Amino acid sequence: MKIGIIGLGLMGGSLSIAIKKVYKDTEIIGFDHNDQHCIEALEYNLVDKVIDDINDFYGVDILFLAVPVDGIIKIVKQLSKVDKKTAIVDLGSTKALILNSVPTDIRQNFVAAHPMTGTEKSGPTAAIDNLYHGKAIVLCNIEDSGESQHQLAKQIFTNIGMKIFYMDAKEHDRHAAYISHMPHALSYALANAVMKQEDPKAIIALAGGGFRDMSRIAKSSPNMWQDIFRQNRQDLLDGIDCFAGELNRCRELIAQEKWDELHSWMDKANRLHEIL
């Protein structure tokens, strides 16, 4: 099999590691607009070779787009020369706008995917083993993808250990706002709330596991997340408003010293973990 990966950072690099473990006879060809990333990707053996023109991906069986979501929209417009059989799979965190931007002549090639995994780090040096194993991946509007492209993408994601979910792109974006995008906004806001205190160092010196966990994703790349927030703007605003309503309820119960109601509200939150 011949595989192309555009974007050799955390997502693309880790995907390459995962695929190489399962598919031994595979050539993986990479592309990254950042020269340093290309050098590192070769150095860390993430890809077998790198190319400097995306038209040179002609003939690959599957081409993954592992770049920030605005980059995906730019790149899909340049892929018209791709082989009719090639599957093009994007790994973006938003789906509706990306699918709207896919040119009609390659729509059959295209499989819209969102792997629900990542870390707060970025670049080829952040690529890790097992980033994808055991994680969920959402495939959207699959009825518009070609059957062979769908099956190849499904086979690869299944073989690297992912759990596949199917969803409408708009439904995906609503869910992703709650499970991923809005929590990122919270983590950034938490970090900034502490940083604006008089002596943040004295506060942060006391950080235990709870704070470390809650603030971890506040380290995520602003370039990447600015694009996601823009592309999923309305769902994200709805998610933030819903969260703010819950936090305000908590605040009012504390302010009004309604401790029994606060207890019930906390009890309800506990129940999340019966599902998670």
Add this chain to the structure above:
Amino acid sequence: MKIGIIGLGLMGGSLSIAIKKVYKDTEIIGFDHNDQHCIEALEYNLVDKVIDDINDFYGVDILFLAVPVDGIIKIVKQLSKVDKKTAIVDLGSTKALILNSVPTDIRQNFVAAHPMTGTEKSGPTAAIDNLYHGKAIVLCNIEDSGESQHQLAKQIFTNIGMKIFYMDAKEHDRHAAYISHMPHALSYALANAVMKQEDPKAIIALAGGGFRDMSRIAKSSPNMWQDIFRQNRQDLLDGIDCFAGELNRCRELIAQEKWDELHSWMDKANRLHEIL
């Protein structure tokens, strides 16, 4: 050395494990108002024996209060019969109200401590190795503690691998609101925001590491956290308001599509991790 521990849950049980590793010739005596906890603490070898009257701690070198913060306030009022030399160390997450409630005749015995560690679990079965190792512990208003009591507490916490910080109780409570109490409120609110959606199971099925981390402490005991929220009410409200201000700023930048300003705001949040 003879050590007493009141409260044989996560904090008390894990403390016993840590102390036994370092101090081989130590007798650890436990007390818990929950009979099942007493049985489990003996079964898991967390303590050498349990007693059923807190007056029987007479003669211990050091007595740890590892119960929820309202329990600490009740218990300190029953400890007047304690030996003059005994150190009494509470491990509560709040400090000002607890210190205000310590009777004058045992104030010299008392060392107010807050170990910045824990998990979302509770009870003796949640006790783990290394809960305290490498973590921060805050000792408050130490000038009011007896010198020998302070030194013994300091020696034990240092020997189990903790980093000691000294602070005024009010300053501690302000800091703890930002680094621990307010983040717990956020986590509960996040869990409830997702749970009130139309199909929470479909959303939660997609949870990746970010959401899992952010919602982990929403599993914490409502009994324990209701007390903490009540005892540190004003600092917590201030912390929630400060956070809500930051989240609202994020919301407005998104609503008004001020993407460059949003990027700078995220950049600022990134800097937390230069300190953390």
